[in-house]
Amino acid sequence: MDNVVVFGNQKGGVGKSTLAVLYACWLADMQRQSVCVIDLDTQANSSKSLRRFATDIDASALFGQTAPPIPLPCKQGIALVASSRSVADIELAKPEVVIPAFRRSVMRLAQDFDTIVIDTPPALGLRMSAALIAATAVVCPIELEEYSIDGVTDMLKTVFGVRQRYNPQLRLAGIVLNRFNPRSLRQKAAMQELAKNFREFAIPARISIRSAIPEALAEGVPVWKLPKSAAREASLEVMQVFELLQQRITGSGETARMGEVRA
Numbered sequence: 600m601d602n603v604v605v606f607g608n609q610k611g612g613v614g615k616s617t618l619a620v621l622y623a624c625w626l627a628d629m630q631r632q633s634v635c636v637i638d639l640d641t642q643a644n645s646s647k648s649l650r651r652f653a654t655d656i657d658a659s660a661l662f663g664q665t666a667p668p669i670p671l672p673c674k675q676g677i678a679l680v681a682s683s684r685s686v687a688d689i690e691l692a693k694p695e696v697v698i699p700a701f702r703r704s705v706m707r708l709a710q711d712f713d714t715i716v717i718d719t720p721p722a723l724g725l726r727m728s729a730a731l732i733a734a735t736a737v738v739c740p741i742e743l744e745e746y747s748i749d750g751v752t753d754m755l756k757t758v759f760g761v762r763q764r765y766n767p768q769l770r771l772a773g774i775v776l777n778r779f780n781p782r783s784l785r786q787k788a789a790m791q792e793l794a795k796n797f798r799e800f801a802i803p804a805r806i807s808i809r810s811a812i813p814e815a816l817a818e819g820v821p822v823w824k825l826p827k828s829a830a831r832e833a834s835l836e837v838m839q840v841f842e843l844l845q846q847r848i849t850g851s852g853e854t855a856r857m858g859e860v861r862a
């Protein structure tokens with residue numbers, strides 16, 4: 600299996616969906632890759648942003664015993680496996696049945712796409728476990744607010760546990776600082792704490808709070824396609840983060856070693 604990249608953090612509202620969508624668009628637009636986006640969150644935020652790339656497949660079908668049909672139709676490099684309400688029912692299913700089924704489905708899709716991007720719900724539940732067990736890399740977006748460091752520790756413990764027990768291929772691509780506000784003293788203090796505890800995992804770049812980012816996604820386009828000067832700065836930040844992430848994901852840059860996570 601090649602590149603299966605999960606955007607995960609059990610904390611809500613940190614930018615998982617935003618960055619999953621932008622990363623998929625960046626791979627398709629800038630790297631000329633074919634990308635399949637799987638949305639496992641019933642809020643369906645990434646499904647809404649990418650609705651023009653929707654296929655007939657619902658994400659809950661990937662947990663069933665029948666393999667997804669391939670090839671999936673792919674428009675401008677992207678195919679969306681959207682979320683629906685039935686995705687929530689997966690949490691009640693037998694893990695020993697649905698987790699291997701999801702992994703098989705993802706492996707089958709991975710034969711057909713350069714990269715699979717998975718957006719996850721804000722919980723360390725069965726869907727998060729299934730995504731991490733099927734993945735080769737995980738990206739952890741964070742917002743530097745109170746308790747965000749505690750949240751990162753829990754997330755990294757989960758990632759490390761999955762890697763040790765179920766999926767030795769899994770690598771931490773990095774922690775991505777999102778919605779950064781350089782004027783906030785609280786965020787500055789949290790950044791020092793992050794640097795102290797997680798320096799080797801944090802991507803050395805950040806994405807500030809930029810209204811152009813949600814504005815563009817509401818229109819169904821990535822921020823670099825928004826014809827506005829305010830979108831330029833945002834695009835530069837986003838692309839710098841993705842370039843650094845990609846180096847780690849493809850192994851051409853420094854790889855975060857999860858054996859070093861301080862539990």
Ligand SMILES: Nc1ncnc2c1ncn2[C@@H]1O[C@H](COP(=O)(O)OP(=O)(O)OP(=O)(O)O)[C@@H](O)[C@H]1O
Nearest residue numbers: 611612613614615616617721778807808809812813
């Ligand atoms: N860099 C940014 N600048 C401004 N707004 C942003 C930025 N990143 C994300 N947002 C906005 O912040 C909100 C939360 O982002 P998003 O939905 O991507 O987070 P999430 O981690 O997926 O949330 P959830 O856990 O609820 O799924 C959204 O309204 C999104 O448009």
Ligand SMILES: [Mg+2]
Nearest residue numbers: 615616640644
């Ligand atoms: Mg989300």
